[in-house]
Amino acid sequence: MSKSKRLVELMMTVNRKRKFTVKELAREFGVSPRTILRDLQELGELGVPLYSEVGPHGGYQVLRERILPPIAFTEEEAVAIFFASHALRHFSSLPFETEASSALSKFYLYMSGDIRDRIDQMKNRFDYVTPTRQMESPYLAMLLDAAIHQKVIVIHYESKDGETCRSIQPIGIFAKNGLWYCPAYCFLRAGIRLFRCDRIHSADVDVSEIKPLDLRHVHLGNWESHVRFKPDKVSLYAELSKEGVQRCEAEHWAAGKLHTREDGTGWLEGNMPKEEIPYLAAYFLGLGKDVRVESPRALVEGIKREILETLDQYD
Template sequence: MNKSERIQRELFFVNSHKEFNLTDLMREFQISRSTAIRDLAELEQLGVPFYVENGRYGGYKVLPSSLLPPIYFTEKEIFSVFFSLQLLNLLSGSPFGSNYSTIQQKLLNTFSVEKQDKIAQATDSVQYAGIYQIEPTKNLEDLFSTILKNEPIKILYTRYTRKVKRILPIRLTLMDGYWYCIAIDIEKKEMRTYRCDYIEDIEIALDYPRPCILELGF
């Protein structure tokens, strides 16, 4: 592998270990001692938080950090990211509440003018047809948040009839132009599918704490 690819892999190796020594790096990447030392110096310049501890049980110790390591993409991988954003731009709503045109522009501004022109040419060469969202849905962010937090919720479901339900959202799915919420109906103890544009008045179901839901067996 070339140097840039090796440094990229070393970034993830170092960030996934609380401690390591030089021989670990040499063995993992099949490099010499001098190359390993040079690579560590480069990783330090990139902001990887580690320090050296001397002694018999010493080595390199990695400090806890909330910073993500920098990531290096190939040209094809860069195109894939922009194609994905182009697809998301076709949706009138998403669980992430993001303006994908803004994200796309921010990413584009990190590249040289020459690279920007190449990305624009690539994205113009691929078009997505038949992918659309029929009904705007305003509650996707709230539903997505409850999924991440494993929170049971009380909703007013207005499809066919108006009915209050208590559910545990599991996943969101876009199908045939509509967003659906796959969820456990807590009272019926069954998995159900709800169309998101018919879900109203989302509230945390305080009368159904998480430990009770675990007893449902899902």
Template sequence: MNQRRLAIMRLMDSRQKFTARELAERFEVSVRTIQRDLDALQTLGFPLYTEVGANGGYRVLPNRILPPLQLNQQEALGLFMMLEYLEQVPDFPYGAIREHLAEQYFSTLPPDVQERITGMRDHIAFIQHPGEHMHALTSKLLTAASEKRAITFMYHARSGWKKVNVYPFGIYYEQGYWYMPARKKDRVQLYRVDRMRKLTVLDQTDESVPALKAWLKQTEERAGEEVVLRFTAFGARMAASDVLFKTVVDQEWRGLVPHSEFSFTARRLLSYGPEVKVISPPALQEQVRSMLEQSVMQYRPE
């Protein structure tokens, strides 16, 4: 595709209406040349709509096709490695694009680049939590959050299934799962997306609902109690790959943790077993001790 046709696609994508003569004058070519360009773009699938009459012209239909990628060989290789990684992230929003992009773009590449990509796939692996495939759910959540719209869904909590009505802030991916912080009445709740079913996006909106990144920043800055952990050498190596405790220095971790997150932190620490000890505060020590005692109780003879 020549550069003029790419430029026409970008110009038309602004959703303005243009006549063939206006485009011809803009690109300093004949009207006939512009008409050939527009015919070629329509043949490629670019959704142009023609309006006839004195005030007619060309415009782009909704759900339009955007201009093709212009990548060099190294960028193309990097793109396919990123797609390979994203294939392992369950429920990726708008996930259908991965397969579509991989197939459509791959087929346009020169044979030698195709062969190199195919060979590289045999030498790289990204191991993630398998999860379930519910792309539509994460896509709808992301759209609802960006439009500040309320949602309702069924949630599988400890007490069983319950109906929830909230305003989502967005979604984030951590440790193999998607999470959705949302406002429920006057408090913030955190939900695991894989435990959600029967999602409906409602018409009601609330412009005061914060965006995810703003909420995360506020969460990081809120007051908390200092927690001090002492890791063994092996525990420190484990913590290096843990998002929560990766800032271990000399086998010690210090950080502010809100009291509301002590239970979550204690459960995470249990996975380290004897490789970590809570130095302070006493409240977190007690939570870890209580959870350990409950675990031991399960194995005592009846």
């Protein structure tokens, strides 16, 4: 086996083993311990984070920040991965903000000159735009780690009722319209609730005696079906113009309620939480003549109030 091939296989082996001795590697690769020592030294110079321990139970150990083995990408794959990461720059907060920026810089640096030129040309011709928000969410990494490892964390959360201290067990995090959300089991409310991450003012590992629940079967794809608290529902019906249909298609809450006719017009029909009436009133007012809400009556009255308050503002 050539030295270059042995180094690549050695890198993959130490990443997989995490802890090993020189004698073990020498037997596995069929070379002398001295050769393995030289190879490990070269891997260290290449950036593989190795740590040695002396003594009868010693050996080598790969630190937590492991280095992935070389991966060969086609030009199209490299460009696709670059722009998938590049598009995240519109978010004011990311769970791996520093790491994503570092990875993107490395990716760009080690590309050939012609591929870099192609990317430079594409930067102003391809993008994935999401609303830029001023509110930051500094605890995304902690929330995600707690969701993965089934941890309980304590947060100070700002809601419409004021700021409260809660112990929660996150299920995951997701972004919508430029904002980050975290569905989690709330021990204060004894049920699953949805938290806006920018309203979390502090977060830390819960050191109380609260034991984590087994929520491995609950994830972002099914968490809503596990919500025990069922808010009061109202029946929504609204007629939409073609423009109204197109604008509602971008709304997450309209999924399953939006229906389209052959001429492009459509209607919204389905149940909505009663507590969403103020939000829907403001939203439908923004659609103007492209929507006519017929029910519930409370929503119609809410839209009328929004109109009058808007007129008063410009009186």
